[in-house]
Amino acid sequence: MPEAGHFDYQGRWLQQHSAFFEWFEIFMIEEEEARGPIHRIIEIGTGAGGLAKYLGNTWTGKAIHTFDLQAPSVPIGLSNVTQHIGDCDGTTNDALCELLLPSDKRCLVLCDGGNKLAELSRYAPHLKVGVDVIAAHDCVDPEAGDFDWAWREFTLEQVPYRTTLGTRIERIAAGVLRQIAWVGYIRQADVMV
Numbered sequence: 001m002p003e004a005g006h007f008d009y010q011g012r013w014l015q016q017h018s019a020f021f022e023w024f025e026i027f028m029i030e031e032e033e034a035r036g037p038i039h040r041i042i043e044i045g046t047g048a049g050g051l052a053k054y055l056g057n058t059w060t061g062k063a064i065h066t067f068d069l070q071a072p073s074v075p076i077g078l079s080n081v082t083q084h085i086g087d088c089d090g091t092t093n094d095a096l097c098e099l100l101l102p103s104d105k106r107c108l109v110l111c112d113g114g115n116k117l118a119e120l121s122r123y124a125p126h127l128k129v130g131v132d133v134i135a136a137h138d139c140v141d142p143e144a145g146d147f148d149w150a151w152r153e154f155t156l157e158q159v160p161y162r163t164t165l166g167t168r169i170e171r172i173a174a175g176v177l178r179q180i181a182w183v184g185y186i187r188q189a190d191v192m193v
């Protein structure tokens with residue numbers, strides 16, 4: 001069963017399930033085996049910086065980019081973590097979209113800001129088709145009767161299959177990400193109707 005939604009990580013709040021490290025590592029290994037290496041991890045919602053610090057410490061070969069309206073009180077202080085100040089919800093964040101552009105940089109976008117479902121919809125159209133991954137936090141699968149997550153913000157039923165601009169998304173790593181109240185997608189080729 002899920003436990004606390006935040007814990008201390010190297011002196012900072014890390015606002016995730018207590019089993020986050022275990023399941024995220026399984027996700028990364030399986031996802032990279034399935035579709036190739038991920039070069040950039042982009043986090044929306046730095047918070048106190050606990051997750052960004054974990055990502056930078058653990059996934060040392062990757063570039064970590066974290067966005068928030070404001071900087072954490074103490075800088076993250078890792079050479080592979082870049083902190084960005086900016087709004088990722090009210091407007092589409094150009095700096096974030098530029099990170100997704102290079103064809104040789106596979107990206108993982110972690111939506112954990114002020115409105116995760118809106119962030120998923122907003123940035124999915126900017127993913128490289130069949131390559132980049134987008135995941136959002138605080139999602140509960142209504143079919144998962146064993147999973148009770150106190151901080152749920154949306155259910156799978158609310159995720160639009162077809163987002164704006166005709167973007168289609170396909171769910172991935174369902175069993176793994178569900179364990180930590182995340183849901184993940186890759187973008188499929190657009191079908192204009």
Ligand SMILES: C[S@@+](CC[C@H](N)C(=O)[O-])C[C@H]1O[C@@H](n2cnc3c(N)ncnc32)[C@H](O)[C@@H]1O
Pocket residue numbers: 013014015016043044045046047048049050051052067068069070086087088089090112113114115
């Ligand atoms: C749940 S906390 C992030 C927790 C962090 N990802 C972690 O796992 O430790 C949400 C953060 O999103 C930020 N946020 C809210 N609205 C935002 C927006 N429009 N753009 C960027 N960040 C936003 C808040 O300032 C807050 O720090």
